[in-house]
Ligand SMILES: O=C(O)CCC(=O)C(=O)O
């Protein structure tokens with residue numbers, strides 16, 4: 001049987017975290033992005049009460065009766081609102097099969113003007129639209145602030161990342177719900193992946209561990225939730241734009257026997273028709289481009305979904321091999 005246990009090392013100890021955003025220096029931030037591309041921040045400026053309401057609204061959705069939730073279920077990835085699940089998807093070879101066990105609800109986070117029309121009526125009652133309208137403002141400001149700092153760490157231009165992501169960044173919110181499972185060693189909540197966008201801000205249920213990142217020597221460590229903190233995860237486009245200087249690391253979610261867990265990921269990514277590749281100013285003789293350029297929508301989504309159900313190696317598919 002495959003064991004999903006992880007090292008008794010906690011990510012926060014490993015990286016000396018958390019960071020308080022007001023005191024976060026460009027140097028600290030670029031160091032965190034260079035090493036793991038994962039860190040937790042506190043004092044992030046997003047009101048605590050809003051974070052609470054956001055988690056509560058999403059929890060309400062997952063508490064709807066299964067038949068009601070089922071109407072949003074789709075395998076069509078182009079839908080702006082979709083419920084999908086990873087139940088019964090298998091990962092690994094035939095001797096090491098692991099079943100994934102989670103349910104995911106994804107919707108656009110911005111633009112919000114279309115949200116009330118497409119959001120189902122029964123979700124309205126949880127104040128869903130209002131909550132995410134506020135998130136758009138507050139979390140949007142946080143993302144821009146972080147992208148600015150991360151750009152400065154790269155050197156060339158203060159706003160280089162934001163500019164490269166284009167005029168209409170893709171902004172999606174995703175609620176991941178992991179019910180308890182009697183034998184967690186036989187399941188994964190979410191299989192190994194790196195996020196396909198540029199920067200992810202993640203909130204997780206306080207007191208319930210589940211998120212793990214892959215560090216050196218193929219070891220998994222837990223990113224245990226810190227009170228009022230959010231997890232920042234540099235995603236694939238950040239790695240590609242920085243020409244590999246910043247890392248987008250593999251991560252996964254595990255389940256547990258006792259308590260349900262919810263995470264909400266706010267994905268911030270390039271405009272659909274933007275061409276992504278290493279920032280020109282970061283390329284010279286010593287630093288040749290590690291990735292070729294591609295159009296975010298056409299190419300990237302195809303590659304991402306093609307690798308469904310496997311350990312996704314999407315960014316590797318765009319690497320130059322000399
Ligand atoms: O539940 C978690 O903590 C992981 C979620 C995640 O990695 C994702 O939604 O991309």
Ligand SMILES: [Fe+2]
Pocket residue numbers: 193194195251
């Ligand atoms: Fe992720």
